[in-house]
Amino acid sequence: MEKIRVLFVCMGNICRSPTAEGVFRHAVKRAGQEERFHIDSAGTHDYHIGAEPDRRTQQAALKRGYDLSALRGRQVSREDFERFDLVLAMDRSNLANLHRLCPTQHRHKVSLFLEYSRNFSEREVPDPYYGGEQGFEHVLDLVEDAAEGLLEALAAMKK
Secondary structure: OOEEEEEEEEOOOOOOOHHHHHHHHHHHHOOOOOOHEEEEEEEEEOOOOOOOOOOHHHHHHHOOOOOOOOOOOOOOOOHHHHHHOEEEEEEEHHHHHHHOOOOHHHHHHEEHHHHHOOOOOOOOOOOOOOOOOHHHHHHHHHHHHHHHHHHHHHHHHOO
């Protein structure tokens, strides 16, 4: 069986996109679907290549049972658009950056992650980097909801 390849993207790949990667991995594992997916995250900028997720991101995630400590920042490459089936941006700014980088034939793979949200009207995951602890909690709320919605959408496509 060919795996569904999902890439989550934010600006620096130390807050939102690693959170989405970790939460979606957890949802996939809980659903017993690990063999169906390849999951990764990246940033549109090269600020944090090789860095672990932000300490506050890791702390907030760990409180909810998500261990992000093994993840490391990387930058999106043009090859990612060929390798991945879905490239999911955390906000419109990163979506625009992805569209500029993405070859035309792969544009259909690129969208906003929160399009899969079921319980929130927001369509952008806000960057919590310059805010307080509550920002990281809000990111987790949004990401958990969208991860479940994404998993449901992909399960429905399989049928």
